[in-house]
Amino acid sequence: MKRTRRQWVTLGLAAVLLASLCVLAAFWQWHRYTDRQAQIDLVETNYTAAPEPLSAFVTGPGDTLAPEDVWRPAEVTGEYVPESTVLLRNRPVGGTPGFHLLVPLRTELDGQETVLVVDRGFVPLGADATEPALVPEPPSGEVTVTVTLRADEPASDRGAPSGTVVRINTDQVLARGPEGGSWAQGATVGAYGQLRAEDPAAAETPVALPRPDTDPGSHLSYTFQWAIFALGAVGGYVLLWRRETRAATVTAGELLAAEDPAGTSRPRRQRRRRVDEDYEDALVDAAQHQARDTSSA
Numbered sequence: 001m002k003r004t005r006r007q008w009v010t011l012g013l014a015a016v017l018l019a020s021l022c023v024l025a026a027f028w029q030w031h032r033y034t035d036r037q038a039q040i041d042l043v044e045t046n047y048t049a050a051p052e053p054l055s056a057f058v059t060g061p062g063d064t065l066a067p068e069d070v071w072r073p074a075e076v077t078g079e080y081v082p083e084s085t086v087l088l089r090n091r092p093v094g095g096t097p098g099f100h101l102l103v104p105l106r107t108e109l110d111g112q113e114t115v116l117v118v119d120r121g122f123v124p125l126g127a128d129a130t131e132p133a134l135v136p137e138p139p140s141g142e143v144t145v146t147v148t149l150r151a152d153e154p155a156s157d158r159g160a161p162s163g164t165v166v167r168i169n170t171d172q173v174l175a176r177g178p179e180g181g182s183w184a185q186g187a188t189v190g191a192y193g194q195l196r197a198e199d200p201a202a203a204e205t206p207v208a209l210p211r212p213d214t215d216p217g218s219h220l221s222y223t224f225q226w227a228i229f230a231l232g233a234v235g236g237y238v239l240l241w242r243r244e245t246r247a248a249t250v251t252a253g254e255l256l257a258a259e260d261p262a263g264t265s266r267p268r269r270q271r272r273r274r275v276d277e278d279y280e281d282a283l284v285d286a287a288q289h290q291a292r293d294t295s296s297a
Contacts, residue, residue, distance in 0.1 A: 003244065015237035019230040026226035033219035040214045046071035047212060051146050057191070060110045064190030065151045071212065072149050073196060076116060078107030080138040084177035087132065087164045088119070093207060098124040099132045101206050102165070102173050102192075104184065105145065115184040117173050117192040118147060121206030130161070136204035143200065147193025168192050 003011075051073040057065060081104040088100035101120040108114060123132040153167040160166050165176050170188045174181030194209050 008241065011240070012237060015233045018233040022226045022230035022233065026223050026230065029219045029222040029226060033216070033223060036216055036219060040216060042068070043071050043212045043214055047073070047148065049073060051075045054107070054116070055109050057149055058109065058114075058189045060112050061114050061187045061189060065149055067151070069149060070151055073146055074149050074193065075144060075146050076105065076107050076193070077142060077144045078105045078116075079142055080105055080118075080140075081115075082138055084174065084179060084183075085135065086173050086176050088168060089160060089164045089166055093122040093210065096122075096124055097129075098122055099164075100168075100209075101132075101135060102168065103138050104174060104177075105193075109189075113187050114189060115170075115174070115187045116147075116189060117168065117170050118145060119168065119192060119194045119209065121195055121208055123206045134204070136202060136206055139198055139200050139202045143198055145193070145198050146196040148196060150192055150194060152190045152192060 054074045054076040057069045084104050086102045105116045105118050126133040155169045156167040174184050
C-alpha cells in the first residue's frame with residue numbers, strides 16, 4: 001500500500017524525534033564518561049603521591065579540603081579519642097556487610113587544637129547483625145597516622161541507631177558519639193582520613209580499606225551505542241522511503257521485459273498475429289477432414 005504524504009511526514013518527524021533522544025542519551029553518557037575519567041585521573045595522581053603533613057592541606061579548624069587534594073596521603077600526629085568511636089553503617093567492603101570504625105583524632109594545627117575523624121577500617125557484622133563482631137581499640141597515647149584525605153560527605157537526614165551514622169560527615173559523626181560533639185566544638189575541619197598506617201601499631205586492627213576503584217565503567221561504549229541508534233533511526237527512514245518510491249516507479253522497458261522475458265521487440269503484436277494464423281490453419285484442417293469423410297461415404 002502506497003503511503004500518503006501525511007504518513008511520510010509523520011514517519012519523518014518520528015525518526016527525527018527518536019534520533020534526537022538518542023543523541024541526548026549519547027551526550028549524557030559522554031559527560032558521565034568524562035566525569036568518571038577525571039575522577040580516575042585524580043585518584044591515580046594523588047593516591048600514590050608521597051605523604052605530607054596534614055597542615056599542607058588544611059591549615060586549622062574551620063578549613064576545608066580543596067577538591068584537588070582529595071585522595072592525597074597525609075601524616076598527622078595526635079591522640080585518638082576511643083570513647084567517641086562511632087560506627088558507619090551500610091558501607092560493605094568486598095561485598096561483605098559490616099561497619100567502619102570512625103574514631104576522632106586530636107591534634108594541633110597552627111597552634112590550635114584540631115579534631116580529625118579517622119576511618120580506621122572495616123569490621124564484619126556480629127551474630128545478630130546489629131553490632132560488629134569486635135571493635136579493635138586504637139593505639140593509646142601519642143600516635144602518628146598516615147591517612148588518605150577525603151572531603152566530608154553531605155550530612156544525612158536519615159535516622160540511625162544510637163552510635164551509628166550513614167555518612168561520614170564530621171559534625172554528624174561527633175554528634176552521634178556517646179558524649180556528643182560539644183567537646184570538639186570549633187575544632188573540626190571539613191575533611192576526614194582513611195587509615196593507611198599507624199605508628200605505633202595497634203594490637204588488633206580492623207580490615208584495611210581497599211584502594212579506590214578506577215574502573216571507568218561502560219559509559220564510553222554506551223555513548224557509541226546511542227550514536228549508532230541515532231544514525232539507525234534516520235537511515236531506516238531514508239531506506240524505507242527509497243524502497244517504496246522505487247517500487248512505485250516502473251519504466252516502459254521494465255513493462256516490456258515483464259511481458260516477454262526473452263526481450264523480443266513488439267511482443268504483444270507478434271503474439272496476436274501468431275494466434276490468428278493458428279486459428280485459420282485449424283479451420284482449414286477441419287474443412288479438409290470433413291471433405292474427405294464426405295467423399296468416402
